[in-house]
Amino acid sequence: EAGVTQFPSHSVIEKGQTVTLRCDPISGHDNLYWYRRVMGKEIKFLLHFVKESKQDESGMPNNRFLAERTGGTYSTLKVQPAELEDSGVYFCASSPRVGDGYTFGSGTRLTVV
């Protein structure tokens, strides 16, 4: 079984630019989560999809972040415009049920300069 795939693995962009991160969950996993880890800090929850619906987006930092999951398959997380404090590693995870059974992707390391 293929794992959770994230693309790109690294991205370096200038402040003010737009970046789109992509996550392909494990096939059949209805639950998809986005998390972020800023350097040296804890991994923080951003949002949760059940199929194509946003179930919980309480962790999204602000309206510069937009997540979508069209068709309930892959998901994208767009940051527009990017700010310096958005730098960090963005993890995606999927699970067959809420709360546990997570499989994480390897993450996208975003650097805003």
Place this chain on the structure above:
Amino acid sequence: DQQVKQNSPSLSVQEGRISILNCDYTNSMFDYFLWYKKYPAEGPTFLISISSIKDKNEDGRFTVFLNKSAKHLSLHIVPSQPGDSAVYFCAAYLRGGADGLTFGKGTHLIIQP
């Protein structure tokens, strides 16, 4: 207002000995706790979990202990092996609350030969 705390950024243990990783939490409503292991450039991997109705869960070399009155949990690894060198994250979940896991900052475990 960090709700899950791992106060030791790093821990060094000799191969073959016991590794004990600690985690404290402040929200008494958490009802499920998990430990994740993370290697560099990879996503976190699920290791072991425990429900708040239990005080111990064991899986091979890994045992998690939960002390609800002290709001403390610990992960014991016996015996420690070189492949155990990684960053270990404690996470907590509140069923019926926000859908995401609340993570600690992690403890870097180094197993010395």
